[in-house]
Amino acid sequence: xxxxxxxxxxxxxxxxxxxxxxxxxxxxxxxxxxxxxxxxxxxxxxxxxxxxxxxxxxxxxxxxxxxxxxxxxxxxxxxxxxxxxxxxxxxxxxxxxxxxxxxxxxxxxxxxxxxxxxxxxxxxxxxxxxxxxxxxxxxxxxxxxxxxxxxxxxxxxxxxxxxxxxxxxxxxxxxxxxxxxxxxxxxxxxxxxxxxxxxxxxxxxxxxxxxxxxxxxxxxxxxxxxxxxxxxxxxxxxxxxxxxxxxxxxxxxxxxxxxxxxxxxxxxxxx
Numbered sequence: 026x027x028x029x030x031x032x033x034x035x036x037x038x039x040x041x042x043x044x045x046x047x048x049x050x051x052x053x054x055x056x057x058x059x060x061x062x063x064x065x066x067x068x069x070x071x072x073x074x075x076x077x078x079x080x081x082x083x084x085x086x087x088x089x090x091x092x093x094x095x096x097x098x099x100x101x102x103x104x105x106x107x108x109x110x111x112x113x114x115x116x117x118x119x120x121x122x123x124x125x126x127x128x129x130x131x132x133x134x135x136x137x138x139x140x141x142x143x144x145x146x147x148x149x150x151x152x153x154x155x156x157x158x159x160x161x162x163x164x165x166x167x168x169x170x171x172x173x174x175x176x177x178x179x180x181x182x183x184x185x186x187x188x189x190x191x192x193x194x195x196x197x198x199x200x201x202x203x204x205x206x207x208x209x210x211x212x213x214x215x216x217x218x219x220x221x222x223x224x225x226x227x228x229x230x231x232x233x234x235x236x237x238x239x240x241x242x243x244x245x246x247x248x249x250x251x252x253x254x255x256x257x258x259x260x261x262x263x264x265x266x267x268x269x270x271x272x273x274x275x276x277x278x279x280x281x282x283x284x285x286x287x288x289x290x291x292x293x294x295x296x
Contacts, residue, residue, distance in 0.1 A: 030081030031074075032259045038093035041264065041291045044138055045069045046100025047284040062238045066269065067251055069287050073097055074255035102284055103140030104274065112283065114141055116272040117148045117187070117209075119242050125167040127268045127290070132180050134288050135270055144272075147172065148185040148209060153241055160189075162196045173203040185209070187236065191222040198229055207232040243269045248291060266291045 035041065045051075048069060076097045104112060118131050128149070135144060151168050154160050165186075172184045185207030189197065194208055208226065210218060212235050226233045243266055253261040267290045274284035 028078045028081075028256050031078035031256050034081065034093055035256065035259055035264075035293075038090060039293055040092040041293070042092055042094055042096075042134065043070060043073055043287075043289040043291075044094070044096040044101065044134075045073050045286045045288075046097055046138075047102040047286050048100075049282070049284060050100045050102060062242060063247075066243055066287060067247065070248075070251045070289065071255050073100075074252065078256050100286075101138070103138075104284075106140070109141060111277055113145045113275045113277050114139060114272065115146045115148075115275070116144050116270050117150065117236075117238075119150045119269045119271075120152050120168065121243060121245070121266045121268055122152065124267070125171045128168065128171040129175065130290065131268050131270045131288065132175055134290070135272055136180065138286075138288060139272065139274065139284075143179055144181050146183040146185060146206065147175075147181050148187055148207065150187045150238075150242075160193060162193065162200060165193075165197060166200070169197065169201055173201070176203045183207070185232075185234075187211075187238075188240075191219065191225050194222065194231070195225055198231070204229070205231055207234055209234045209236045211235075212237050243289065248289075263293045264291045265294055 051069075051072065074095060077095045104114070116132075116135055118128065120127055132144060132147065136142065149168055149172060151160075151165060154164060169184075172181065175181045176184060183206040184203060186194065186197065186205050187209040188211055189208050194205065198204055208222075208231055210222070210233060218233060223233065225231075245265055248266040249261040249264060252259060252264055270288045272284075272286055272288070273282055275281065276283055
């Protein structure tokens with residue numbers, strides 16, 4: 026059946042959840058090092074979709090499912106409960122749509138994929154603001170409230186932000202019930218940490234981290250392009266990504282990455 030079967034399933038489903046599993050288990054990805062985080066996401070999505078579609082056979086039990094699971098079984102790697110205390114499970118969540126309720130879905134799916142009860146830390150990246158509009162506290166608040174609920178429900182231990190300047194980080198800190206434990210700063214925007222941000226972070230015990238992710242790690246056009254390339258003749262323009270979560274599992278005592286992967290959810294807007 027191959028791509029024909031995959032195409033048939035996609036035309037019946039309302040949502041698609043794509044899980045790459047542990048990228049360290051993908052021999053083909055080890056051979057080449059993607060130049061950018063965006064390229065890595067595209068490579069992972071394409072390989073997962075291609076591998077998944079090639080395994081669709083006569084068994085069409087999934088065709089009535091509202092949410093279609095697109096994953097490669099051999100790459101999935103759950104955490105051994107006996108090793109859980111020795112590991113730190115971190116995630117960075119990129120919201121593509123504007124729905125803050127996606128946060129709970131993403132965290133639940135990450136916990137389920139890894140076989141854990143909670144994530145040690147989650148950094149949130151809300152959807153990009155419109156051109157000419159500055160990021161504001163009001164824009165961040167619904168996303169942060171959703172994260173706070175997950176902390177209170179013990180699904181997440183610590184929550185953090187990305188690319189906030191000193192003014193906005195201070196506003197969030199003063200307003201929030203659960204304070205941000207970290208703030209990521211993009212290496213492309215500054216070679217040296219701004220002194221006012223450094224001073225405030227030190228005063229409030231907020232860890233400053235660096236990253237090289239683009240403002241939009243996965244856009245609608247890019248998602249549809251990969252879907253079209255992987256499964257020919259699929260109505261890719263009907264599919265809209267909702268969120269992308271990147272997780273990493275690190276051995277605390279050695280600082281070694283044990284597992285890394287992506288989970289992406291999209292919905293179909295059928296006309």
